[in-house]
Amino acid sequence: MSVPPPPISITIHPITEKTKLEYIGKDNRGMSSLKTTRRLDLExxxxxxxxxxxANSVEPLPITDIAESLNLRPNDYDLYGKYKAKVLLSVLDELQRCEDGHYVVVGGITPTPLGEGKSTATVGLCQALGAFLDKKVVTCLRQPSQGPTFGIKGxxxxxxxxxxxxMDEFNLHLTGDIHAITAANNLLAAAIDSRMFHEASQSDKALFNRLCPPNKEGKRTFADVMFRRLQKLGISKSSPDELTSDEIKRFVRLDIDPDSITWRRVxxxxxxxxxxxxxxxxTEEKGMIRDTGFDISVASEIMAVLALMTSLADMRERLGRMVIxxxxxxxxxxxDDLGVGGALTVLMKDAINPTLMQTLEGxxxxxxxxxxxxxxxxNSSIVADKVALKLxxxxxxxxxxxxxxxxxxxxxxINIKCRYSGLVPHCAVIVATIRALKMHGGGPDVVAGKPLPHAYLTENLALVEAGCVxxxxxxxxxxxxxxxxxxxxNKFATDTDAEVNAVRTAALAAGAFEAxxxxxxxxxxxxxxxxxxAVQRACESQSQRLNFLYPLDIGIKEKIEAIAKSYGAxxxxxxxxxxxxxxxxxxxxxxxxxxxxAKTQYSFSHIPSQKGCPNGFVLPIRDVRASIGAGFIYPLVGxxxxxxxxxxxxCFYEIDVDVATGKVRGLS
Amino acid sequence: MSVPPPPISITIHPITEKTKLEYIGKDNRGMSSLKTTRRLDLExxxxxxxxxxxANSVEPLPITDIAESLNLRPNDYDLYGKYKAKVLLSVLDELQRCEDGHYVVVGGITPTPLGEGKSTATVGLCQALGAFLDKKVVTCLRQPSQGPTFGIKGxxxxxxxxxxxxMDEFNLHLTGDIHAITAANNLLAAAIDSRMFHEASQSDKALFNRLCPPNKEGKRTFADVMFRRLQKLGISKSSPDELTSDEIKRFVRLDIDPDSITWRRVxxxxxxxxxxxxxxxxTEEKGMIRDTGFDISVASEIMAVLALMTSLADMRERLGRMVIxxxxxxxxxxxDDLGVGGALTVLMKDAINPTLMQTLEGxxxxxxxxxxxxxxxxNSSIVADKVALKLxxxxxxxxxxxxxxxxxxxxxxINIKCRYSGLVPHCAVIVATIRALKMHGGGPDVVAGKPLPHAYLTENLALVEAGCVxxxxxxxxxxxxxxxxxxxxNKFATDTDAEVNAVRTAALAAGAFEAxxxxxxxxxxxxxxxxxxAVQRACESQSQRLNFLYPLDIGIKEKIEAIAKSYGAxxxxxxxxxxxxxxxxxxxxxxxxxxxxAKTQYSFSHIPSQKGCPNGFVLPIRDVRASIGAGFIYPLVGxxxxxxxxxxxxCFYEIDVDVATGKVRGLS
Incomplete structure (x- = not known):
């Protein structure tokens, strides 16, 4: 979701002598061993x-070629057109004995309006590893929300x-996962309101008659999903006919408190x-009005479930235990109390498979x-990372x-995703720009549409050094x-060697492996x-042990405080x-x-304007919510x-299809 | 959308001697010439x-085989998994010189709760033509709405x-077309409310500044889509800088009357x-509250546009001229006044391609x-029918x-779809059941969950004959x-020969080609x-001339009255x-x-309980609405x-995934 740095650099410099030699050396050996990667030899x-x-100037390779380069067989994936495929999770079983690749996570400094280029660095790093360093590499990215594509951001x-x-397929429907989330989220929402409606107008007996209708022989049965509710209620009976009238009441009446509902539509x-x-x-809803609202689909708990589940069976359980x-x-x-956990899983059964695409360099x-x-x-999904590590x-x-x-x-x-996946990263990359560091060092505000202040375009070592905190x-x-x-x-043409060196020095002093x-x-x-x-060296020297910031078996407040401390609070x-x-x-x-x-991304603290490295503040927790199915508690800081x-x-004013070619115009 | 007839028939009878001979004759000739079709030899x-x-007992053929049987080349379609493919509309250009196949439309008698089996007859007819009569055949069906799959109907x-x-893929996401419609419909809805919001708080000048912002040189340009509004306003200027202040006002202020908005979310x-x-x-919406509502997605005008458009360019125009x-x-x-017609087309650009699937008999x-x-x-789409006729x-x-x-x-x-497509059907099939005709003849009401009344299970010629009106x-x-x-x-085992003959006699007397x-x-x-x-004979003896019920160049009321007359009003x-x-x-x-x-389907008249063939009633038109982009006026009768x-x-109580196999359970 990061903004790419504005293009300024004009000439191509070899970055260091070493790189240059490596690069020439590689050229002499001829083509890459990964047959699908390609250099951007095109000037x-x-x-x-x-x-x-x-994006439109490069003809993508058939996605079957990309799949083949990963040794995927046709049965391992489903094609979605010529340039996208869903990799089936069954490959995890097939490759379970294979060793994993190195696991690299890319983060950034505290974002500023100037952009850090995190996604761009992530993709570029993989293009370097795959197309220039002859490594097998897989990039794992999040699927962007389609809504904002038509709003402000590109x-x-x-x-x-x-x-x-x-690029247009990446930003639009992709393979329908977000649409599946929307459908599942809203089916659950409809189930909530309609259940409250039916409970309000029916006696226990009528509800029971409809929920467990007698068949032709007068015999009633429970649907499979009902046993989950029965178990929760501590009722271990297998036939509806055995329930006492008190048990029937407890079984049929969810008795949802309308004011407690946290589930919104998306x-x-x-x-x-x-x-x-x-x-x-x-009028047909008989006055059962209720205040609620819509979120954008990616805010659905079901999206978080998709990102954190580790198998179809795990997803079924997580979807069923989401609390509304x-x-x-x-x-x-x-x-599952509403009887809809299975149906949600059916709606999500294809979304569970990650979508294979390619970079500009194949x-x-x-x-x-x-x-x-x-x-x-x-973060993107656990299963995508797991599949990628095997591939x-x-x-x-x-x-x-x-x-x-x-x-x-x-x-x-680390503390959520790796905890659930059991995976350990070998290296973390933190992306920074000189400009953004200058802003953290006290540089002037930037106003959209106005020219960039002088401080960001010429050398200013003092600002850079101050921002390195x-x-x-x-x-x-x-x-x-x-x-x-x-x-x-992430270097711009206007950044000077002295500025770059200042950052390098500060980074190494803070304990970076390399900068x-x-x-x-x-x-x-x-x-x-x-x-x-650098990433390769870091991975090779990494020990395989992860120190979590907090253990799980302490209180909610103690965990919040451990994280707050890491912010400087x-x-x-x-x-x-x-x-x-x-x-x-x-x-x-x-x-x-x-x-x-749930804190602002624009500061370590809760106050977006506090750049740099604020200390000693008191972090206010306004409210605390929970995504029980996904598996986390989320305190709201602001x-x-x-x-x-x-x-x-x-943006939609610029977006159209060229009806002659079918190509999309105006996406940015 | 029809309910299949409940299974009652036990033994398999050859239907007529003639058919039996044909069928045996065919068996002696060996396999069908269409290599992908297969007999249901399985008992x-x-x-x-x-x-x-x-559905789960039959392993579908790879959809690539089905495509090949239609002489489609891999570039003519996009795969969506192993059993679905989108056939690209480019095949229409490629095959434009080929002759069309016979065009058969299947309708029904007036529906009753007993079901007529229209979809089932449509699919069965194609299985007969393809797997038993060695014909090239393509079935064109509507995509069902996903919502009701989890409600009452199956x-x-x-x-x-x-x-x-x-069957599960057919009933669920399919290839995402309805999701695309939802996204496009709701982008337009968001554009309406947000435009009203921005117009309410900004001067003409501020709106103009934002809609046509000056670039670095201070020069303003129109987005392409804005020329559509300018043309509508009769302003033929190419630069925003040339507009007079009155023209600016007319250009930037849509001045939407909130009470006139017919566009709802879906x-x-x-x-x-x-x-x-x-x-x-x-609070951020500053009191601009508005009453509105959601429809189910298939009720969106964009669905009707998809069904009636004839090319990508035509879809672009229709989406742009939808009136909100x-x-x-x-x-x-x-x-297009809102600037969003192009973006809607981008969202719909894959949905434009029909989805290829297969019947149980391949x-x-x-x-x-x-x-x-x-x-x-x-009706299903014009382009699907056109592609099918070429294939x-x-x-x-x-x-x-x-x-x-x-x-x-x-x-x-006839009067809408064929008028826009220019196609002429060679034969119409009208599906009826003895039971439903009995109900039209005055048979007793049917209550869900109660046993079927005697009249429907035993011979009752009087009811059948009465219902044939x-x-x-x-x-x-x-x-x-x-x-x-x-x-x-559509015969049930309890239907008698005398009842069937009564229907046949009545049908031929009314002018049917065969029954x-x-x-x-x-x-x-x-x-x-x-x-x-029978369909083959009917097609071969058909002349190629269509008599519309009304010409287009008469008044709205005269057209309504022509249709009302056909109802018996x-x-x-x-x-x-x-x-x-x-x-x-x-x-x-x-x-x-x-x-x-927009009339009830349960009667020729506006009163659902009026079965049979009501006459001499006065048809009330409650309101009249319009789908200008799709291209029709729709009077509301009730x-x-x-x-x-x-x-x-x-239904969702029964629906789940078998997490071991990934198969869907409980869909009906």
Whole structure:
């Protein structure tokens, strides 16, 4: 979701002598051993053309070729057109004895409006490893939300000469996973309101008659899913006819407290007028109106479930135990209580398979899941990473991106995603730009549409050095997990050697394994060869042990405080509402879950304008919520928008199809 | 969307001597010339198993084989997994010089709760033509709505031994077309509300500045889509800088009258609580609340556009000219006025291609579009039929289904769909059951869950003969278009020869070309061989001339009255609202469009309980609406529900995935 750095660099410099020699040496050996990767031998143009123009200038390889380069057989995947395929999770079983590749996570410094180029660096690193360093490599990316594609932001496929293609397919329907999430989320929402409606107008007996109707012989049976509710109620009877009238009442009445419902409807469209709505105003709904609202689809808990599940069976369980609210008695009500967990799984059964695509240089990419990085954990799926690690194999590389700055993305990557997956990263890359560091060092504000202030275009060592405190804390925090940190300096033409050296010095002082420059936005994989070498060295020297920031078996507050401390906070302050919710979740037995902080990405603290490395602040927890199916508690630090809007002139004004060629125009 | 007849027949009878001889003769000649079709040699079981069990008992052929049997080359289609492919519309250009196959439309008598088996007859007829009569055949079906799959009704893939497989993929996401419609429909809805919001808070100058922002040199440009609005306003200037302040005002202010907005949001879920809602209740929306609601996605005008467009360029134009409401001056406001017509087309660019699937006997099926049969025209897409006719080729057959009874489905097929496509059917099949005819003849009501009344299970010639008035009027009306009519009697084991003969006599007396019995629900294509022969004879004796029910260049009321007369009405009565809307649409220049009556499917009249063949009633027109992009005016005869609900125990209670095999359970 990061903004690519604006193209400024004009000439192509070999980055270091070493790289240059390696690169020439490789040229003399002829073609890469990975038959599908290709150099961007085509002269890269400067200034760098628009993303969609670069993407459209390269004819993608048939995705069957990309699959073949990973030794996938036709039965291992389903094609979705010529340039996308879903890799079936059955390959995990088939390859279970194979060794994994190296596991690399890419995070960033604290984001600024100037952009850091995290996705672009992720893609470029893989282009370098695959097309220039002869490594087997798989990039794991999140699927972007379709809604914002028509709003303000452009696509999320990387940028410049480091992109996933076809870029329009990446940014639009892809293989329908988000549509499946929308459908499943809203089926559950419909099930909630209609169940409350039916309970309101029917006696226990009538409900029972309809839920367990007698067959022709007058015999009643439970649907399979009903045994989950019975078990939860402690009723171990196998026939409805055996239930006492008290048991019938407990079984048929979910007695949902309307005020406790946390499940909202979703839509993959920027529709601000749905943020807060009243439903049930039709006369047929008999006055059962209710205040609720829509979020954008990627904010659905089902997206987080998709990202964290480890198999079809695991997904079935997680979807069934999603909590939508409480009964009036305070008991959590789940999707399986509503009888809909199985149907949700049916809707999600194809979405479970990651989508294979390719970079501009023909290296493979797995796109899968795109949970929010505040109310959820902001990482692509566990299963995509697992499949990728098997496909890359021993000596190969998997590069996966973590959303927002490392304080959020990498923290959640380690403490939530790796905790559930059992995987251990071999190296973390933190992407920084000189400009963004200058802003963290106190540089002037940037206003959209106005020229960039002078400080960002000419050498200013003082600002750079001051801003490196932000980078340093991200390095320290990440290193504390026991992971080698590489700093990738996403270099612009206006950045000076002295500025770059200042960052390198600060990074190494903070404990970085290496700090290297990359120019892959302008040059493709060739511009990230140094980064590729550094990542390779870091992976090879890494021990396989992960230190979590907190254990799971402490209280919710202690976990929140451990994370707050990593932000630089001196204390945590809980609202009354937050205290109440912590007490409730603890009572309901959910305190053993990891914590997913919903904090602004623009500062280590809760105040977006606090750049650099704030210290000693008190972190306020406004509310605490939970995604029980996905498997985390999420404290709200401030207000998170979960439904974007459209500006006066949305991007869609430029977007159209060339009806003669069928090509998409105007995507950015 | 029809309910398959309940399985009762036990033994397999050859239907007529003639068929038997043909069939044996064919057996002696060995395998069919279409290499992918296969006989249901596997003994058909009786009683007929559940649809999903039959569907799961047959391993589908790879869809590449089905494509090959139609002489499609790999570049002509995009695979979506192993059993679905989208056939690209480019084949229409490639095959434009080829002759078309025979074009057969299947309609029914007026539906009853007893079911007529229209989809099942459609599929069975194709299985007979393809697997038993050695014809090239393509079935064209509507894509069912996913929402109801989890509610009350089951799937819509036919039934028994006449089904489209894989049945779960047919009923669920398919290839994402309905999801694309949902996304496009709701992007337009968001664009409407957000435009009103921005217009309310900004001056003309501010709006202009944002809609046509100056570039670095201070120069403004129009986006391509803006020229459509300029043209509509009669402004032929090419640069924003040339506009006068009055022109700027007219250009930037759509000035939408909130009370005139007819565009609603959609969702492919049975969510009754969304029928009537209030949006915009968030504080950020500054009090701009508005009453609106959701329809189920297939009710979107975009679905009707998909069904009626003839090319990508035509779809672009139709999407752009969809009218969402009026300005306060009474001018229609279109998607292109909002700048979003191109983006809608981008969202729909893959949905434009029909999806190839197969029947249980390996004959090809094209699934494409599924517009409502009341507020829209209830037919699958024009382009699917056109592609199918080219693929079937000379001597081949295309069988396409028209929703509801022939009074609605075939009337709209002829007067709307054929009018836009220019195609002429060679034969119409009208499906009837003895039971349903008995109900039309005055048979007792049927109550769900109660045993079927005696009259439907034993011979009752009087009821059958009385009920044939319904069939007769459908025959007369359809024959009036100049099309040969075949009556297909979907026979149950309890139907007697005397009853069947009564129907046959009545059908021929009403002008049917032939009336034949079919048992394909129980026996697959073999049970529809007679029907296949009859259809072949009808097609071969058909002249190529179509008589529309009304010309386009008469007034809206005259067209409505022509259709009402075909129902048996003696007059039409308009509400004040209907009068006002007819006047408005006429003033806006839309009176030349065909008419799409939104009438109950359960009677020729507007009163669902009036079975048989009512006469001399006055048809009330409550309101008149328009789908300008799709291209029809739709008068409302009564209230149409466009958002179903969920019962106390929805089907979803039975639906789950077998996590070991990945197979779907419980779909019906």
């Amino acid at each position: 890269v143009r400067s200034p760098v053309p628009a993303d969609i123009d670069i 696509g999320a496929a990387g940028g410049g000469y480091s992109q996933v293609i076809p 839509m993959d469209v920027n529709d601000r007028f749905l943020r807060k709505i009243t439903v049930g105003e039709g 609210g409480n009964s009036r008695n305070g008991d959590p009500i789940t999707a 290296t493979p990419v797995l796109v899968h899941a795109g949970p929010f990085a505040n109310i959820a954990h902001g 890359a194999g021993k000596g190969g590389f998997v590069v996966t991106e973590a959303g927002f700055g490392a304080d959020i993305g990498i923290e959640k990557f 932000n980078l340093a804390r991200h390095i320290t925090n990440t290193k504390a997990y026991g992971v080698n940190v590489i700093v990738a300096i 290297v420059v990359c120019t892959n936005h302008a040059h493709g994989g060739k511009g990230a060869v140094d980064l590729g070498f 001196s204390a945590v302050e809980y609202s009354e509402q937050a205290e109440k919710k912590i007490e409730m979740y603890t009572k309901q037995g959910f305190s053993g879950l990891p914590i997913c902080m 207000t998170m928008s979960t439904m974007p809007g459209l500006p006066t002139r949305p | 058909v079981r009786s009683p007929v198993p559940a649809d999903i069990d039959i 799937g819509a893939a036919g039934g028994g031994y006449s089904q489209v497989i894989p 969702m492919d879920v049975n969510d009754r609580f969304l029928r009537k809602i209030t949006v915009g209740e968030g 409401g009026n300005s306060r001056n009474g001018d229609p406001i279109t998607a 004959t090809p099926v094209l699934v494409h579009a599924g517009p409502f049969a009341n507020i829209a025209h209830g 079937a080729g000379k001597g081949g057959f295309v069988v396409t289904e028209a929703g509801f009874g022939a009074d609605i489905g075939i009337e709209k097929f 319904n069939l007769a009027r459908h025959i007369t009306n359809t024959k009036a278009y100049g099309v040969n009519v075949i009556v297909a009697i 034949v019995v079919c048992t394909n629900h129980a026996h697959g294509g073999k049970g529809a061989v007679d029907l296949g022969f 003696s007059a039409v009565e308009y509400s004040e609202q209907a009068e006002k809307k007819i006047e408005m649409y006429t003033k806006q220049g839309f009176s030349g469009l065909p008419i799409c009556m 209230t149409m529900s466009t958002m179903p609900g969920l019962p106390t125990r929805p």
